[in-house]
Amino acid sequence: xxxxxxxxGTPMLLDTILYKPAHSLIDQSLHSKLGVETTNGDxxxxxxxxxxxxxxxxxxxxxxxxxxxNLREVADHVRSPLFFAHIRxxxxxxxxxxxxxxxxxxxxxxxxxxxxxxxxxxxxxSGHDSRSLFYSSRVDALRRLHPDMAxxxxxxxxxxxxxxxxxxxxxxxxxxxxxSSYGVVQPGADELHxxxxxxx
Numbered sequence: 001x002x003x004x005x006x007x008x009g010t011p012m013l014l015d016t017i018l019y020k021p022a023h024s025l026i027d028q029s030l031h032s033k034l035g036v037e038t039t040n041g042d043x044x045x046x047x048x049x050x051x052x053x054x055x056x057x058x059x060x061x062x063x064x065x066x067x068x069x070n071l072r073e074v075a076d077h078v079r080s081p082l083f084f085a086h087i088r089x090x091x092x093x094x095x096x097x098x099x100x101x102x103x104x105x106x107x108x109x110x111x112x113x114x115x116x117x118x119x120x121x122x123x124x125x126s127g128h129d130s131r132s133l134f135y136s137s138r139v140d141a142l143r144r145l146h147p148d149m150a151x152x153x154x155x156x157x158x159x160x161x162x163x164x165x166x167x168x169x170x171x172x173x174x175x176x177x178x179x180s181s182y183g184v185v186q187p188g189a190d191e192l193h194x195x196x197x198x199x200x
Contacts, residue, residue, distance in 0.1 A: 009159025
C-alpha cells in the first residue's frame with residue numbers, strides 16, 4: 001500500500017521534507033513501518049504549487065523514488081508552499097505512470113485534495129480499518145516543547161504536514177487522524193471532522 005505526504009506552509013525546498021528527516025518519504029520507500037508492504041518501489045510522484053502558476057506541476061515515474069536522479073534534482077531546486085509526494089507499492093494493479101499519484105485537474109491536485117490554498121485529507125475505509133494517517137502539531141506548540149530547534153524558528157505558524165507515517169520521533173510532533181475522519185489545512189484555523197459518506 002502506498003505512503004504519502006502533504007506539506008503546506010512556509011515555502012520549503014522539497015529536499016527538506018522528502019530526503020532529510022530520519023524517516024523521510026524516501027526512507028519509507030525502502031523501510032515503511034506502517035504500510036502493508038515494507039518496500040514501496042513501484043513508482044512515485046511529486047506535485048507542487050508555485051507562485052508563478054495557478055496549476056500544480058507534476059513529476060511522476062514508474063521506478064523507485066530512492067534512486068531517481070530527476071527527483072533528486074527537482075528536490076534540490078524546487079521551493080514550494082504546498083506540495084504532495086507519493087511512493088507506490090502495487091497491490092495487483094499495473095505498474096504504470098497513470099497509477100502514480102498525485103493527479104491534476106486544472107488547479108486541483110489529488111491523494112489528499114488541494115486547490116492550491118487548502119488541503120483536505122481523509123482517513124476512511126468501508127471496513128473501518130484504514131491505513132495510518134497523521135498530522136503535525138501546531139508550530140507554536142512545538143516551539144514551546146522544543147525551543148532550541150532552529151527549524152521551528154524558520155517556519156510560519158501556518159505550516160502543517162499530513163503524513164501516512166511520522167517522519168521522525170520528535171516528542172509531541174505527530175497526532176493520529178481518527179478513523180472515519182477528515183481534516184482541512186487552511187489559512188487560519190485548521191479543522192478536523194468525522195467523515196461519514198452519504199448512502200447512494
